[in-house]
Amino acid sequence: MKQELKDINLDKYDFKTSEKNVLKLKKGLSVDVIREISKLKNEPGWMLDFRLKSFKIFKNKPMPSWGPDLKELNFDDITYFVKTGSEKTSKWEEVPEEIKETFEKLGVPEAERKFLAGSVAVYEAEGVYHNIKEKWEKQGVIFTDMDTALQKYPELVKQYFMKCVPPEDNKFSALHGAVWSGGSFVFVPKGVKVELPLQTYFRMNAEKEGQFEHTLIIAEPGSEVHYVEGCTAPRYSSHSLHSAVVEIYAKENSKVRYTTVQNWAKNIFNLNTKRAIVERNARIEWVSGSLGSYITMLYPSSMLKGENASASHLSIAFAADGTWKDGGAKVIHFAPHTTSKVVAKSLSMGSGVAVYRGLARINKGALNSRSHMQCDALILDEKSRSDTYPHNEVYESTATFEHEASVGKISDEQLFYLMSRGLSESEAKSMIVLGFLDDVLKEIPMEFSLEMNRLIKLEMGKLGATG
Amino acid sequence: MKQDLIAELEIRDLCVSVEDKKILNGISLKVRQGEIHALMGPNGSGKSTLAMTVMGFPKFKITSGEILLNGKNVQEMLPHERARAGLFLSFQYPSEVPGVNMLSFLRNALNAKRETPISITDFQKLVKEKSEFLKIDESFTTRPLNVGFSGGEKKRSEIFQLAVLQPKIALLDETDSGLDIDTLKTVAKGIKQISGPNIGILLITHYQRILNYITPHYVHVMIDGRIVKSGGKELAEKLEAQGYDWIKETAK
Numbered sequence: 001m002k003q004e005l006k007d008i009n010l011d012k013y014d015f016k017t018s019e020k021n022v023l024k025l026k027k028g029l030s031v032d033v034i035r036e037i038s039k040l041k042n043e044p045g046w047m048l049d050f051r052l053k054s055f056k057i058f059k060n061k062p063m064p065s066w067g068p069d070l071k072e073l074n075f076d077d078i079t080y081f082v083k084t085g086s087e088k089t090s091k092w093e094e095v096p097e098e099i100k101e102t103f104e105k106l107g108v109p110e111a112e113r114k115f116l117a118g119s120v121a122v123y124e125a126e127g128v129y130h131n132i133k134e135k136w137e138k139q140g141v142i143f144t145d146m147d148t149a150l151q152k153y154p155e156l157v158k159q160y161f162m163k164c165v166p167p168e169d170n171k172f173s174a175l176h177g178a179v180w181s182g183g184s185f186v187f188v189p190k191g192v193k194v195e196l197p198l199q200t201y202f203r204m205n206a207e208k209e210g211q212f213e214h215t216l217i218i219a220e221p222g223s224e225v226h227y228v229e230g231c232t233a234p235r236y237s238s239h240s241l242h243s244a245v246v247e248i249y250a251k252e253n254s255k256v257r258y259t260t261v262q263n264w265a266k267n268i269f270n271l272n273t274k275r276a277i278v279e280r281n282a283r284i285e286w287v288s289g290s291l292g293s294y295i296t297m298l299y300p301s302s303m304l305k306g307e308n309a310s311a312s313h314l315s316i317a318f319a320a321d322g323t324w325k326d327g328g329a330k331v332i333h334f335a336p337h338t339t340s341k342v343v344a345k346s347l348s349m350g351s352g353v354a355v356y357r358g359l360a361r362i363n364k365g366a367l368n369s370r371s372h373m374q375c376d377a378l379i380l381d382e383k384s385r386s387d388t389y390p391h392n393e394v395y396e397s398t399a400t401f402e403h404e405a406s407v408g409k410i411s412d413e414q415l416f417y418l419m420s421r422g423l424s425e426s427e428a429k430s431m432i433v434l435g436f437l438d439d440v441l442k443e444i445p446m447e448f449s450l451e452m453n454r455l456i457k458l459e460m461g462k463l464g465a466t467g
Numbered sequence: 468m469k470q471d472l473i474a475e476l477e478i479r480d481l482c483v484s485v486e487d488k489k490i491l492n493g494i495s496l497k498v499r500q501g502e503i504h505a506l507m508g509p510n511g512s513g514k515s516t517l518a519m520t521v522m523g524f525p526k527f528k529i530t531s532g533e534i535l536l537n538g539k540n541v542q543e544m545l546p547h548e549r550a551r552a553g554l555f556l557s558f559q560y561p562s563e564v565p566g567v568n569m570l571s572f573l574r575n576a577l578n579a580k581r582e583t584p585i586s587i588t589d590f591q592k593l594v595k596e597k598s599e600f601l602k603i604d605e606s607f608t609t610r611p612l613n614v615g616f617s618g619g620e621k622k623r624s625e626i627f628q629l630a631v632l633q634p635k636i637a638l639l640d641e642t643d644s645g646l647d648i649d650t651l652k653t654v655a656k657g658i659k660q661i662s663g664p665n666i667g668i669l670l671i672t673h674y675q676r677i678l679n680y681i682t683p684h685y686v687h688v689m690i691d692g693r694i695v696k697s698g699g700k701e702l703a704e705k706l707e708a709q710g711y712d713w714i715k716e717t718a719k
Contacts, residue, residue, distance in 0.1 A: 417562040420522050422550035422579035435566030
């Protein structure tokens with residue numbers, strides 16, 4: 001009776017309804033394909049050179065020798081560029097019933113549903129945000145998509161693009177450098193505090209989704225910004241590879257919070273590189289909730305470069321049946337009095353595997369720096385798995401470093417206790433799970449955390465039905 | 468207006484094993500709405516096993532006999548179904564549930580038993596009323612469920628939940644153990660106030676002292692998984708004065 005997310009047949013969901021308006025390059029990657037992408041985007045010559053250089057690096061880089069098995073990833077079987085236009089919409093009437101029902105269950109408002117399903121190109125509630133946008137513009141805040149930024153602010157883009165995460169970093173950052181497309185560009189001028197979170201939901205005329213989106217956030221000295229990206233409605237996509245790069249420059253005395261909530265289709269390789277350079281007295285806060293995908297590899301990193309810089313990493317990863325979540329955090333303390341705090345929570349269920357892989361390094365000379373890492377895993381059944389691989393290097397004797405890890409199961413006693421008060425088994429289990437996630441969940445903006453709650457309960461419902 | 472029937476928990480010749488070890492050897496007991504029964508006995512006599520089994524703890528296996536709630540066998544009912552049918556168990560060792568706010572948990576539990584959810588205002592009123600007479604301050608109810616609670620706080624939390632959920636039959640498993648004298652008084656006063664014609668109580672204890680505050684209608688003595696003697700309040704007093712040895716002798 002109950003339609004679960006898992007049961008939705010993804011094949012039925014056809015994004016190619018208006019095929020004539022979609023330009024798709026042929027599968028596989030070559031110099032010609034890269035030239036074609038750059039030409040279609042009408043990019044400056046330096047960007048084409050950058051792409052070609054990245055491609056060369058990509059070809060020479062080995063696949064990661066650690067982590068989950070990526071041998072099923074076939075680079076020749078991927079379409080690297082799909083040009084989408086505002087006409088590229090599938091009709092709402094043609095969206096399958098089960099997907100509409102999922103939106104219903106998640107409580108996604110009507111207007112948003114059409115946007116998410118690709119049946120309208122621009123989120124209809126944008127009108128409401130027009131005034132806010134005007135205010136930002138008066139303050140000199142730039143918030144646009146990357147392709148537009150490259151056209152309108154080429155010097156600014158050139159100064160920062162892939163300087164924080166260079167193509168040489170890893171195989172997927174190199175691939176990204178070659179084929180990146182879409183994403184967000186944020187520039188907050190000196191001393192400006194953006195009061196409301198900048199949400200990609202409401203971005204004007206931006207490309208809805210990208211396989212290789214690039215996010216570049218520049219927070220000038222003394223500025224503050226909260227960037228929110230994501231959407232908890234499942235991202236249906238025929239693309240099997242998603243490889244994004246996020247670069248954040250947190251200048252002196254600035255504060256940046258980057259929140260992302262995502263729910264991937266179960267066929268996706270989600271291999272991202274996210275990094276922040278944090279200057280003196282600046283602060284970076286990473287908040288992430290990640291559901292779905294086939295394999296996810298994601299280790300946001302904070303380079304604490306300036307004295308007194310600080311980083312906070314809060315994450316929730318849910319490895320449901322068929323998902324491998326390989327995640328963690330990297331914090332590198334270069335300067336004195338820098339602090340970092342990592343709280344990573346994971347859930348695994350069915351054949352799901354949740355891995356915490358973290359690096360904390362405190363360099364010699366990073367006097368009195370402090371790092372605290374906490375990773376908690378909750379295993380929801382007998383089949384699922386959780387592993388922890390912390391890697392810690394402390395070269396400074398005045399530094400303090402703490403690492404706590406826990407792996408737990410829902411105990412029979414806890415479950416019985418809640419059930420004896422009138423809650424069914426699945427209600428009791430989801431209550432225990434949401435309680436376990438609570439200290440991270442409450443940092444996620446309300447509208448997203450409510451949706452995450454519902455999604456987790458939906459997934460948990462399956463557990464109740466089978467267990 | 469519809470007249471509700473008087474709820475009744477009947478335990479008939481109940482035998483229970485835990486990990487193949489026989490713990491209960493034929494218990495028969497009847498608790499009706501409006502009655503207070505004290506179940507006394509030394510440690511290890513099977514009192515907690517009885518309470519947990521009645522509530523449906525899956526690790527405890529009924530080998531023979533039955534548990535009837537209003538004439539209906541509860542053996543096929545899951546713990547939450549038993550709760551919704553009017554049963555309540557105050558745990559000797561309540562579980563800690565991190566991150567779960569006590570009030571939101573309690574509202575969920577209350578709504579699980581109701582046809583229409585209670586309004587926030589009514590719920591707040593109910594909580595205020597019940598917490599006042601149990602001397603529970605607000606910070607207590609906004610903390611995560613039982614996490615870091617002292618022994619006394621845990622027991623008060625159990626009685627508070629009992630007061631809010633208003634079951635028909637309540638099993639109180641050693642609610643008085645490990646309490647200092649002031650907390651014991653508060654808890655006992657709470658139980659006394661909850662008691663009345665709408666609730667049947669099975670008060671499990673091995674000390675007589677809580678019975679100084681609450682007068683039971685019936686007292687049962689349990690030894691080695693059997694009820695060996697039943698009587699009135701005077702039986703509890705005799706146990707307090709003379710211990711369990713005399714009764715062990717007569718039970719042989």
